[in-house]
Amino acid sequence: MNTDRKVIDEMLGDEFTKIVLQETGLSESAPEMQARFLAILGSNIMKRLALEILSVLPKNDHVTFEQLVGSGDMKAMREFLEPRIADLDEFMIHYANLEYEATKTEIQRLNQETA
Numbered sequence: 865m866n867t868d869r870k871v872i873d874e875m876l877g878d879e880f881t882k883i884v885l886q887e888t889g890l891s892e893s894a895p896e897m898q899a900r901f902l903a904i905l906g907s908n909i910m911k912r913l914a915l916e917i918l919s920v921l922p923k924n925d926h927v928t929f930e931q932l933v934g935s936g937d938m939k940a941m942r943e944f945l946e947p948r949i950a951d952l953d954e955f956m957i958h959y960a961n962l963e964y965e966a967t968k969t970e971i972q973r974l975n976q977e978t979a
Contacts, residue, residue: 888971890971
């Protein structure tokens with residue numbers, strides 16, 4: 865099995881992913897299309913979270929936040945954000961869900977247009 869196929873199979877294998885694909889109407893689509901959608905969804909969620917975080921952080925913390933995003937150090941980012949955003953987990957879940965619902969609605973609309 866080639867590496868790309870293995871990555872796609874791993875990405876599409878978990879239960880949460882199966883639910884997302886079912887809810888968006890993509891469960892019967894080609895695995896490559898499913899993987900592309902999941903990558904776009906993940907990117908959209910990360911961008912939404914970054915924008916929402918920046919909207920509540922004081923301007924003097926923006927550079928530090930951007931550096932932490934660039935570093936990929938999730939532990940350091942959490943340590944930085946927790947004292948600055950009340951209920952950080954709930955904040956992130958809320959905005960991730962909003963972006964998921966917006967993306968899901970758009971995919972469903974596109975599916976209906978092409979059906």
